Amino acid sequence: MDYVLLTEQFLNGFQLGIILFLMAAGLTLVFGIMDLVNLAHGSLFMIGAFVGGTLALLTGSFVIGLLLMIPAMLVIGILVEVTALRTLYPRDHLDQVLATFGLILFFNEAVRLIWGPEGLVVPLPESLDGIVSLGFGITYPVYRIFIIVIGLLVAFGLYLLVSKTRIGMLIRAGASNRTMAGALGVNIPKLFTLVFGIGAVLAGLAGLIITPITQAQIGMGEDVLILAFVVIVIGGIGSIRGAFIASIVTGVIDTLGRSFLDVVLLLFLPANAAESAGPAVSSMLIYILMAAILFFRPQGLFPPKGAG
Amino acid sequence: MGALKNPANLFTALVLLIFALTPVVAPLIGESFYVTVFARIMIWAIAAVSLNLIMGYGGLISFGHAVYLGIGGYTVGILAFHGVTSAWIQWPVGILLSGLIALVFGAISLRTKGVYFIMITLALAQMIFFLSISAERYGSDDGLNILTRSDFGIGFFSLNDKLTMYYTIFAILLASVFVSWRMVNSRFGAVMRAAKSNDTRVQSIGVSTYRYRLTAFVIAGMMCGVAGLLQANLKRFVSPDMMNGHRSGELIFMVVLGGTGTLFGPILGAAAFVLLEEWLSAITIYWHFLFGALLILVVLFWRGGLNGLIDWIGRAAWRKRS
Numbered sequence: 001m002d003y004v005l006l007t008e009q010f011l012n013g014f015q016l017g018i019i020l021f022l023m024a025a026g027l028t029l030v031f032g033i034m035d036l037v038n039l040a041h042g043s044l045f046m047i048g049a050f051v052g053g054t055l056a057l058l059t060g061s062f063v064i065g066l067l068l069m070i071p072a073m074l075v076i077g078i079l080v081e082v083t084a085l086r087t088l089y090p091r092d093h094l095d096q097v098l099a100t101f102g103l104i105l106f107f108n109e110a111v112r113l114i115w116g117p118e119g120l121v122v123p124l125p126e127s128l129d130g131i132v133s134l135g136f137g138i139t140y141p142v143y144r145i146f147i148i149v150i151g152l153l154v155a156f157g158l159y160l161l162v163s164k165t166r167i168g169m170l171i172r173a174g175a176s177n178r179t180m181a182g183a184l185g186v187n188i189p190k191l192f193t194l195v196f197g198i199g200a201v202l203a204g205l206a207g208l209i210i211t212p213i214t215q216a217q218i219g220m221g222e223d224v225l226i227l228a229f230v231v232i233v234i235g236g237i238g239s240i241r242g243a244f245i246a247s248i249v250t251g252v253i254d255t256l257g258r259s260f261l262d263v264v265l266l267l268f269l270p271a272n273a274a275e276s277a278g279p280a281v282s283s284m285l286i287y288i289l290m291a292a293i294l295f296f297r298p299q300g301l302f303p304p305k306g307a308g
Numbered sequence: 309m310g311a312l313k314n315p316a317n318l319f320t321a322l323v324l325l326i327f328a329l330t331p332v333v334a335p336l337i338g339e340s341f342y343v344t345v346f347a348r349i350m351i352w353a354i355a356a357v358s359l360n361l362i363m364g365y366g367g368l369i370s371f372g373h374a375v376y377l378g379i380g381g382y383t384v385g386i387l388a389f390h391g392v393t394s395a396w397i398q399w400p401v402g403i404l405l406s407g408l409i410a411l412v413f414g415a416i417s418l419r420t421k422g423v424y425f426i427m428i429t430l431a432l433a434q435m436i437f438f439l440s441i442s443a444e445r446y447g448s449d450d451g452l453n454i455l456t457r458s459d460f461g462i463g464f465f466s467l468n469d470k471l472t473m474y475y476t477i478f479a480i481l482l483a484s485v486f487v488s489w490r491m492v493n494s495r496f497g498a499v500m501r502a503a504k505s506n507d508t509r510v511q512s513i514g515v516s517t518y519r520y521r522l523t524a525f526v527i528a529g530m531m532c533g534v535a536g537l538l539q540a541n542l543k544r545f546v547s548p549d550m551m552n553g554h555r556s557g558e559l560i561f562m563v564v565l566g567g568t569g570t571l572f573g574p575i576l577g578a579a580a581f582v583l584l585e586e587w588l589s590a591i592t593i594y595w596h597f598l599f600g601a602l603l604i605l606v607v608l609f610w611r612g613g614l615n616g617l618i619d620w621i622g623r624a625a626w627r628k629r630s
Contacts, residue, residue: 102603109597
């Protein structure tokens with residue numbers, strides 16, 4: 001195993017982890033505060049990609065498109081929350097699962113109606129199109145570094161928002177005990193609309209920044225959503241810190257597993273067995289990790305303090 | 309015959325009668341196409357009945373139940389691919405494998421509750437889904453054609469015969485409803501329902517609800533595995549698509565549409581679902597749009613499902629007459 005490839009794959013995994021974090025951060029707050037199962041979070045990822053991508057193509061600049069996408073997603077998120085999700089809070093999980101599953105079908109078809117079935121290609125912004133040398137003979141695409149930097153900035157911003165501001169304090173209070181926070185005078189419905197809006201922006205951001213690599217497709221959010229579920233389960237519902245650590249771990253393990261597991265298996269399996277078992281086992285790796293963590297800590301690694 | 313006084317049960321008896329007569333009547337009125345549609349409905353109904361066992365009566369919202377369709381289906385597919393076509397091998401292997409996987413998945417996921425349970429069942433099912441995609445030997449995304457159907461080795465009983473196939477599915481559907489009825493009305497079912505309404509209380513009486521739930525989870529998995537065996541035989545094709553998250557969501561919808569926690573609700577739900585899908589997709593290619601909207605409306609405004617609706621209509625009509 002040479003270290004150049006290892007470093008590159010490690011960075012790829014880190015970048016996947018960043019995307020997962022942007023998804024999981026919104027999800028974990030929505031789960032944590034309102035105890036709402038939102039399967040449609042993946043749709044917000046997709047909508048962010050299509051709306052942001054269209055804005056970028058219209059304005060001719062990826063960065064302007066990205067900046068315009070933020071208020072657009074905030075509005076879309078708040079609209080979804082006010083029109084559809086608000087009535088679901090007092091309902092049981094089954095109703096929430098079904099209604100948000102209905103939202104997935106609805107949004108997928110809406111995107112098919114508006115943008116057509118073939119998806120949307122958003123070119124890499126020219127200024128970010130290139131490869132940079134990181135020393136020691138390691139080269140890496142500039143755009144992927146851009147994703148990592150954006151993700152780290154957002155993570156830091158979220159950390160400041162949640163742990164240093166008044167709104168953050170309310171969010172934490174809501175996450176650890178919603179009823180008590182409400183009894184103490186916090187306007188929980190309004191707080192939640194805001195949190196959902198922020199979650200929608202983060203999901204949309206994740207969808208948009210991955211689009212130049214993967215292009216925007218219908219249903220693109222669903223696989224990411226399931227990975228984000230794994231992340232939340234590992235990290236503990238309602239914990240931003242847990243979501244961040246679990247995202248990076250999941251991203252790195254998944255990526256390294258896919259690229260190196262067959263090499264590792266070669267050490268103790270015959271060549272043809274290792275070759276066929278490699279992809280199979282590596283696609284299961286993070287789920288095995290999740291099962292193992294659940295076995296020892298059913299609440300995840302970092303459950304918020306005081307959550308029951 | 310007291311059960312037939314209940315309007316919903318009367319309606320279900322009518323639906324079952326329609327199932328029983330379709331292969332005879334449909335060709336006479338020139339709609340042979342519906343024989344296959346009804347066969348599909350009944351297979352979905354078996355799967356929905358199995359999900360209802362844990363979700364309707366036990367309150368366990370498994371968002372990964374379609375995975376057992378895939379396990380059953382791929383057992384037929386992979387064994388047939390390697391030349392093992394005997395049903396006496398394929399079917400027991402398929403059922404045992406479904407049960408074994410349900411045992412492992414249940415043991416992990418039942419340690420958690422609520423939102424965690426939903427997410428974990430979905431994630432574990434997705435793991436098998438990705439496994440089937442990465443299995444290049446068995447067709448990856450493209451799926452696997454099955455050249456010969458399960459062979460029972462009995463001269464007059466062959467699944468290649470359309471009628472035999474149809475009535476085999478019908479008989480298994482009736483059997484699965486019977487199993488579900490016996491389970492729900494036993495001591496076992498009483499514990500399941502009690503644990504649904506208050507888990508802590510049942511545990512404090514001294515009953516280990518985990519063991520009961522795990523048993524129900526395994527039985528439901530095996531029953532759904534049978535539906536998978538049938539589906540593979542009907543279509544002579546399996547693909548990862550038959551167990552992705554959307555299928556699991558649709559299964560949940562069928563149960564809720566029909567009436568959660570009712571004996572025959574899942575059958576009505578499966579029938580309504582498949583027929584709606586047939587008709588809506590004939591009207592517009594954007595039928596998922598209508599379907600998604602319908603799903604949301606059903607959840608928001610219409611509790612109790614079809615079973616409850618028919619019950620309500622029947623009772624209203626009854627009252628008017630007397």
